[in-house]
Amino acid sequence: MRTLVLLALVGLGAQLVDGSLGMAYGVTSTTLLLAIGTNPAAASATVHLAEVGTTLASGASHWRFGNVDWKVVIKIGIPGAIGAFAGATFLSWLSTEIAKPLMSILLLALGLYVLLRFTLRGLRTDRLGQPLRKRFLTPLGLVAGFMDATGGGGWGPVGTPAILASGRMEPRKVIGSIDTSEFFVAVAASLGFLFGLGTAGINPTWALALLIGGLIAAPIAAWLVRLVPPRVLGSAVGGIIVLTNVRTLLSLDSFPVSDGVRALVLGIIAIGWAAAVVYSFRQHRKAVAAEKAETVGEPEAAAATAV
Known part of the structure; x- marks a missing residue:
């Protein structure tokens, strides 16, 4: 029961972040499942099964608050589904010994990208209103979908910063469109895992716990997206992902290190993470x-011109 409550809370927290930032539900949830010893393919399959419900609820909530561009949803969602099915099938064929470090490395890379992207660069807004082309969204969807299925998360960490970096959409519409299109990715990945794994290793009770937490958080997150500074939240989430997956890698037999070295490395990462969050908050305030x-200054300048 304690595990189910924990998973529900993780699902709630992950969906709050995902719905307000456009990323990190899958990465956060999969990281936790790996940390408690779940098979990598089964962990990703369980999370994607839960995401079928959470992404549907999240998309409906974002649509209600006017955060969705349906043209972008279709252009990126369909190739994303193709990439997710391919990624799920690929991961299902890998052995656990190869899959666990591979997934942790992918999650670590995504976490570093999120942390550095939001801490150092923030958001670009000088191209708002310019259309996003299909030749940009199609390959982005394929890569993000494949990464999402093989890494247990990646649709948001790959798709959201890429579209935000283009500066062509409002952040709230980027997040709403990515969250809505993720429904196609979750369905395709789940079908891919069922094709590759059957139901072996997939824990429907855990998926239900994650789903319940996500359903509670979805409408709250769609409302919060207008209020929470994405830069600060991005730094916070990126740091959590980096810290957790470095801990997972250092616990593997492939990386034999002493407890003292492990504690030192994790301590340094934690300090760097805290510094990144503080820096992002200060830059946001500036x-x-x-x-x-x-x-x-604009009214004052207008008054001076009139005089």
Whole structure:
């Protein structure tokens, strides 16, 4: 029972982050399942099974709040589903000895990308309104879908920053469209795992616990996306993913290190993570202050011109 409650809380927290940032439900949930010893393919399959429900609820909530661009959803969602099915089938054929370190490395890479991307660069907004082309969204969907299925997460960490970096959509619409299109990815990945694994190793009770937590959080997250600073949240989530997966890798027989070295490495990462969150928060406050100053300066400049 304690495990189910923990999974429900993880599902709730992960969906709050995913729905307000456009990423990290799969990465966060899969990382936890790996940490408690779940088979990598079964972990990804369980998470994607839960995501069928959470992404549907999240997409409906974002649509209700006006956060969805349906053209982008279709253009990226269909190739994403193709990539996810291929990735799920590929992961199902790998042995556990190969799959666990491979998945942890993929998750670590995604976590580093999220952490560095949001901490150092923030968000770009100078191209708002320009259309996103199919030749950009189709390969992005294929790669993100494949990464999502093989890494247990990756649709958001790959897709959301890529579209945000283009500067062509409002952040809330990027997040809403990515979350909505993830429904296609979750369905395709689940079918791929059922094709490759059958029901072996998939824990429907765990999937249900993750789903319940996600369903509670979905409408809250769709509302929060208008309020929470994505830069700060991105740094926080990226750090959690990096710390957890480094811990997983250092616990494998492939990386024989002493407890003291492990503690030192994790301590250094934790300090760097805290510094990244503080830096992102300060940069966010500076950006808000600069925006307010610019807004106040415009009427003053107009008054001076009139005089």
